[in-house]
Amino acid sequence: MASAPIKVTILGSGTSMGVPSLACHCKVCTSADPHDNRLRPSILLSRGEQNVVIDTTPDFRQQALRAKIERLDAILLTHGHADHILGFDDIRPYNIRQNSALPVYGNLETFDILRRAFAYVFDGRPVFSTVPSVKLHVVDGPFSLMGLEFVPVPLQHGDLEVLGYRFGRGAYLTDFGSLPDSSLALLEDLDVLIVDALRDIPHPMHQTVDQALALIERLKPKQAWFTHIAHDLPHEETNERLRKLGLSNVALAYDGLQFEVGADNEIRAEARGRSVSAATVNAGGVRKVRQFASPTEWSAHYAASKRGSVLAIGNFDGIHLGHQAILRAVEQRAIETGCVANALTFDPSPRKVLKPDAAPHRLSTSAQRMDWFGVAGLESAVVMPFTLDLARLSPEDFVDQILVRDLQVRAVLVGENFHFGHRQVGDVKLLRELGMRRGFDVVVIPPVNYRGEIVSSTCIRKAISEGNVSYAARLLGRPFVLTGEVVKGAGIGRKFTFPTLNLVPEQEMLPAKGVYVTRTRIDGESKTRRSVTNIGNRPTFNGSGITVETHLLNFSEEITPRRIEVHFWKRLRAEKKFNGPDELRAQIAKDIANADHFFTRFRKLRSIRQAV
Numbered sequence: 001m002a003s004a005p006i007k008v009t010i011l012g013s014g015t016s017m018g019v020p021s022l023a024c025h026c027k028v029c030t031s032a033d034p035h036d037n038r039l040r041p042s043i044l045l046s047r048g049e050q051n052v053v054i055d056t057t058p059d060f061r062q063q064a065l066r067a068k069i070e071r072l073d074a075i076l077l078t079h080g081h082a083d084h085i086l087g088f089d090d091i092r093p094y095n096i097r098q099n100s101a102l103p104v105y106g107n108l109e110t111f112d113i114l115r116r117a118f119a120y121v122f123d124g125r126p127v128f129s130t131v132p133s134v135k136l137h138v139v140d141g142p143f144s145l146m147g148l149e150f151v152p153v154p155l156q157h158g159d160l161e162v163l164g165y166r167f168g169r170g171a172y173l174t175d176f177g178s179l180p181d182s183s184l185a186l187l188e189d190l191d192v193l194i195v196d197a198l199r200d201i202p203h204p205m206h207q208t209v210d211q212a213l214a215l216i217e218r219l220k221p222k223q224a225w226f227t228h229i230a231h232d233l234p235h236e237e238t239n240e241r242l243r244k245l246g247l248s249n250v251a252l253a254y255d256g257l258q259f260e261v262g263a264d265n266e267i268r269a270e271a272r273g274r275s276v277s278a279a280t281v282n283a284g285g286v287r288k289v290r291q292f293a294s295p296t297e298w299s300a301h302y303a304a305s306k307r308g309s310v311l312a313i314g315n316f317d318g319i320h321l322g323h324q325a326i327l328r329a330v331e332q333r334a335i336e337t338g339c340v341a342n343a344l345t346f347d348p349s350p351r352k353v354l355k356p357d358a359a360p361h362r363l364s365t366s367a368q369r370m371d372w373f374g375v376a377g378l379e380s381a382v383v384m385p386f387t388l389d390l391a392r393l394s395p396e397d398f399v400d401q402i403l404v405r406d407l408q409v410r411a412v413l414v415g416e417n418f419h420f421g422h423r424q425v426g427d428v429k430l431l432r433e434l435g436m437r438r439g440f441d442v443v444v445i446p447p448v449n450y451r452g453e454i455v456s457s458t459c460i461r462k463a464i465s466e467g468n469v470s471y472a473a474r475l476l477g478r479p480f481v482l483t484g485e486v487v488k489g490a491g492i493g494r495k496f497t498f499p500t501l502n503l504v505p506e507q508e509m510l511p512a513k514g515v516y517v518t519r520t521r522i523d524g525e526s527k528t529r530r531s532v533t534n535i536g537n538r539p540t541f542n543g544s545g546i547t548v549e550t551h552l553l554n555f556s557e558e559i560t561p562r563r564i565e566v567h568f569w570k571r572l573r574a575e576k577k578f579n580g581p582d583e584l585r586a587q588i589a590k591d592i593a594n595a596d597h598f599f600t601r602f603r604k605l606r607s608i609r610q611a612v
Helices: 062-069 089-097 108-118 183-187 209-219 235-244 293-305 321-336 351-355 364-377 395-406 428-438 457-465 467-478 492-496 581-611
Strands: 006-012 042-047 048-056 074-075 102-106 135-137 141-145 148-157 160-167 170-173 192-196 223-227 250-251 258-261 290-292 309-313 339-346 379-386 409-415 443-444 482-485 503-504 514-522 529-536 545-554 563-573
Touching: 006 062, 042 062, 062 089, 062 514, 089 102, 102 443, 108 141, 108 160, 135 321, 141 290, 148 170, 148 183, 148 395, 160 209, 183 209, 192 209, 235 250, 258 379, 258 545, 290 293, 293 339, 293 379, 293 395, 309 321, 321 409, 321 443, 351 443, 364 482, 395 428, 409 428, 428 443, 457 467, 467 482, 503 563, 514 545, 514 581, 529 563, 529 581, 545 563, 563 581
Parallel strands: 048 074, 074 102, 102 135, 170 192, 192 223, 223 250, 290 379, 309 339, 309 409, 339 379, 409 443
Antiparallel strands: 006 042, 006 258, 042 048, 141 148, 148 160, 160 170, 482 503, 482 563, 503 545, 514 529, 514 563, 529 545
16 A cells, blocks of 8 residues: 655664774774764654654764754664663653553563663552553564554574564664574565664674675665664775675764655555464455454453444544544544544445435545554444434434444444434534533544645545545545456557557545556455556547546466456546547557556655655
């Protein structure tokens, strides 16, 4: 899934003693080059309004001030050594400002060390000042944060097993000397690798430069950055050495370095299977959401656990940026409280039942919504059939019977324009009043604005209907996608122009007639392929009815997939009637060239951004 990228900030790139080291007068420790000043190793990952830090070093306060970290949403720990945890106490201002406990992820050994080092946080004794407020999560497989899947990567640091982390198309591997083959499988198809490269002289617990280069050669990331760098390696001199070796994609990281990493989680299924069972993620790498057909069915599954639910309610058509803000807040509150991150939605939509003639075309299918709920970090979703009986429930009965009795809500999160109950007379004010009486919190999430426009399903439909799929993608946080079965066409493309895959779309909403730059995923594959897609009625051949035809670029295999999904990136032109097959063929060749040019420019631009 293409979506908002991850911004990576190197908070520290040095060793356990930092650079300059105390009382050392070597050329690096006395260097005037600011790149040779290295705090203890840590990185910041930012996406949207959320921030995640990997390791709280003794320099954490200084790093957070320098990076201007205004809020913190989670902490990931690689291991329990002092240079990775001793800044833990400095998270207190975020607890106070955000009025919440911070989720902390790590392995059991790390948490044992953390409890000993910061006993006053965990011993439960009365305190007369603030202490860090945290909720520990033992990492035993992939987990979701910031709408992303994080994959733990087991590493060996001497005799200690430590964790690296993969996030989208990037990975962070600090403090290790070796890794098992099973971890190598988790690191395929990386755009960016941040990797331990201590020095040239061998060390029993860390990689040397040569060992790091050997790993890079094996994994072949597009860009690699060294971290945990000792004072043995001068910044500019070492980079020049790497350039002379022809390694233009390898360099020393430095404190304050920033770049972006793609957020797609398309890690190969066979690799993921080594660390998490198939029951928790689907073939695309997304956490599987437990889907229930009714609130009573949900209650039958979860009642015994007494966890209750943090609930989002809505149609969630398209799950755009506004929806995502609500779902992120649900996930975060569920983490803090131990409740089930849950959503209540409806199929068919209420307007299809109440005003079928005025009901808008839906942007997404139920299956897509389930996938995107998983990306957002939800554990479960209730897809409730909307009926006239349900529509007649008063707001009070809706709350009492569905939210309180069945879904055991502890908190309900909705948008400002939320309405419920018979004739939609319930609003957020009434929901708050009912929440106070029935014992659950109500959180109203403000709308998301993009360039002065409130993000909504309505404005996205308008953009798509006009062919402005690029703008729609910005509001969705990812390209608009059509999915469905491939059917046999009339053979016109293969005979007269270019072979195509003919899609029967499952979505009700279609882009305006025209030719589009797209990427297409073939059923059974994890990656998407470059493609050009035409939506229209083939006027050159006097066609009737709307068709969706996709041509895969630079692809010559004879395939007939059962299903495909088409991601719309940009509209190239409107549909046009040509004088014959030759003229159409020439235009399609131009369309293909323009699409190839688009993807080449996009890749170059992304590489430039990552290198800055």
